Amino acid sequence: MTRILLRNKLDDCIAAWQKAGFSVFAPVRQHEMSSFGEVQKASDMAFDLVLPERTIKDHFFPQTEPLIKYKIGKQQIDSETMTPPDRKRVFFGVRPCDASGLAIDDPLFGWDYKDDYWFRRRDNSVIVTIVCTEADDFCMCTSVKLSPESDKGADVMLRPLANGAGWQVEAVSERGTALLETIPSLLQENSEPTAPVPQVAEKFDLEKVMEWLASKENFESQFWKDISLRCVGCGSCTFLCPTCHCFDIQDEGDTYAGIRRKNWDSCSFSLFTMHTSGHNPRNTQSTRWRQRIMHKFNYYRGKFGVNSCSGCGRCTRQCPVDMGITETLQAISNLPR
Amino acid sequence: MGIQEQYRSEAAALLSSGEVKLVIGFGEGSTADRRRPLFARTPEEAQKFVLDAACIANLSTYLVTEGLLSDGKKVAVFLKPDGIRSVNILISEAQLKPDQVVILGYAIDKAEITALEGRNISDFSLGEEIRSHTPPPHILQEAERIEEMNPAERFEFWKAHFSKCIKCYACRQVCPMCYCRRCIVDVNQPQWVSTSSHTLGNFEWNIVRAFHLAGRCAACGACDRACPVNIPLRLVNYRMGKEVIDAFDYCAGENSSQKPVLASFKQDDPETFIL
Structure with missing residues (x-):
């Protein structure tokens, strides 16, 4: 016997969590875009999405974030540190790839300096994932050794019931157990079968890819130039990626008063590594695309022991010229050895 | 011969004669309904070109890639009327030299695709059509x-x-x-x-x-x-x-x-x- 949550109890569930002090976020469709947004009732949620267009990352590492307010006077300098709101949040209906993305980024934000902006939000959030019942042509979680039922990054994992009436509920962390304790009367014992998990075919051989990337002689390979020829250099793939985490610090205002902000930055942009001198060590699109792949499947792994990709496939799904990680890694794994 | 075969062989001929250094067209995409820009530098690569009603992107954007045309050589490109229109604008703004671009023109009407006459920008008169x-x-x-x-x-x-x-x-x-x-x-x-x-x-x-x-x-x-x-x-x-x-x-x-x-x-x- 396992516990289940019925779909028709979802409104009560949201109310119970709100009563316990949580704001509830879920996939929503708004203004012709799907993303995570705050919901008040079950009918606000968009359940029919394979994956929202925007990632859950937006709510932990927003595209622009005020850090410090400053004012420079004749006699003194006033500054005020701006911290993110301390509210407790439940993210309901997260796909396993997006939840994994958060777990993949944790070591980065906590490595030499503990990023308060990230961890304050992480510590106050409970991630409720829903195992996938559908995958599209771009899904590639299995290729990066995750799966549509991975519990990485999840606090509670829901498995859809085969009859569509609700979800089997399982707490996978202490935080998840605590969340379920706020809704004991809404869960019931049941042995309904769960819906089958989709088969997501492996699209490339990750071991072969990592081996090729690790070989220094391939760094200057013609491969990089050929594969990235059509890249137009926008930041769509990086900004829609659940693990891309590069940012830039900008002062907005004037010399005497303003706000210091942390804004998303992208290795696809020609200014990304531009030096003040005007020299740019990555002055072509091919060297920038190589950086993106090397960072995700070589450098990040070297530093944190995990690849910086959770296989959501958004990079390809949304690319205006149909590029993406899948094609590049497929091409690498098919290279003659 | 369909337009795809026609343009494949024309692209191959342009490349083998050395008239152009590069042909920019479309290839298969990552799914059945997607096409992606494809760059051919050899007659063999030109055989990979695909041309059908799914080829909707405006490839003229690649013509202004930094350095592409600075050697004075020619490039051929697959263009719909909106791409040809773009080339007109780029020439009028002095961003392209008319003789450096060979146009392999085509038009899509619903699922039908037809070849357009002419190879040089001056061969196309879009005026009325645009109006x-x-x-x-x-x-x-x-x-x-x-x-x-x-x-x-x-x-x-x-x-x-x-x-x-x-x-x-x-x-x-x-x-x-x-x-x-x-x-x-x-x-x-x-x-x-x-x-x-x-x-x-x-x-x-x-x-x-x-x-x-x-x-x-x-x-x-x-x-x-x-x-x-x-x-x-x-x-x-x-x-x-x-x-x-x-x-x-x-x-x-x-x-x-x-x-x-x-x-x-x-x-x-x-x-x-x-x-």
């Missing part, structure tokens, strides 16, 4: 709906859409008319336009782009299709284009000898906007 061209009904309907709004409603409409912008600049990068080597938003000494992607910053970016494209847009829809957050950029550019037609009786890209409308002056220009 009489009306946007698809769904764009007209959307445009009318916005036109009927009062200013406050219209502001809310655009605020909702621009708030979604993440400043990935996909709209700019896929646009053949956005050829500036350093876009004003990337000028950072000083940083004239904030990089922040908050609502105000997003308004700044989208309004800057709309103004820079007024009277220059080829209406190919590349920006609209590229936008990962689905901002209806088609409506912005349609409206700006309409404004220029109404004010100056000017339609960008009718031919390559036009003078750019906002960079030229006539004594009888209306000056209704000057107070």
Whole structure:
């Protein structure tokens, strides 16, 4: 016997969590875009999405974030540190790839300096994932050794019931157990079968890819130039990626008063590594695309022991010229050895 | 022989004779209904070209890639009328030399695809077609709906859409008319336009782009299709284009000898906007 949550109890569930002090976020469709947004009732949620267009990352590492307010006077300098709101949040209906993305980024934000902006939000959030019942042509979680039922990054994992009436509920962390304790009367014992998990075919051989990337002689390979020829250099793939985490610090205002902000930055942009001198060590699109792949499947792994990709496939799904990680890694794994 | 085979062999002939150094066309994409830009430098690579009704991207954007044409050699490119229109605009703005571009033209009407006569830009006369061209009904309907709004409603409409912008600049990068080597938003000494992607910053970016494209847009829809957050950029550019037609009786890209409308002056220009 396992516990289940019925779909028709979802409104009560949201109310119970709100009563316990949580704001509830879920996939929503708004203004012709799907993303995570705050919901008040079950009918606000968009359940029919394979994956929202925007990632859950937006709510932990927003595209622009005020850090410090400053004012420079004749006699003194006033500054005020701006911290993110301390509210407790439940993210309901997260796909396993997006939840994994958060777990993949944790070591980065906590490595030499503990990023308060990230961890304050992480510590106050409970991630409720829903195992996938559908995958599209771009899904590639299995290729990066995750799966549509991975519990990485999840606090509670829901498995859809085969009859569509609700979800089997399982707490996978202490935080998840605590969340379920706020809704004991809404869960019931049941042995309904769960819906089958989709088969997501492996699209490339990750071991072969990592081996090729690790070989220094391939760094200057013609491969990089050929594969990235059509890249137009926008930041769509990086900004829609659940693990891309590069940012830039900008002062907005004037010399005497303003706000210091942390804004998303992208290795696809020609200014990304531009030096003040005007020299740019990555002055072509091919060297920038190589950086993106090397960072995700070589450098990040070297530093944190995990690849910086959770296989959501958004990079390809949304690319205006149909590029993406899948094609590049497929091409690498098919290279003659 | 179908158009695909015809253009494959023509591309191969252009490459083997050395007339062009590169052919830019389409290849298979990552799914059955996707096509992706494909660059052929050898006759063998030209055999991979695909040309069918799914080839909707405007490949002229690659013609302004930095350094591509600086060696004086020629490039051939697969173009629909909107791409040819883009080439006209680029030539009129002195960004391309007419003789450096060989056009493999085609038109799509519903699922039908036909080859266009002519290989040099001067072979194509788009004037009338562009003038009489009306946007698809769904764009007209959307445009009318916005036109009927009062200013406050219209502001809310655009605020909702621009708030979604993440400043990935996909709209700019896929646009053949956005050829500036350093876009004003990337000028950072000083940083004239904030990089922040908050609502105000997003308004700044989208309004800057709309103004820079007024009277220059080829209406190919590349920006609209590229936008990962689905901002209806088609409506912005349609409206700006309409404004220029109404004010100056000017339609960008009718031919390559036009003078750019906002960079030229006539004594009888209306000056209704000057107070």
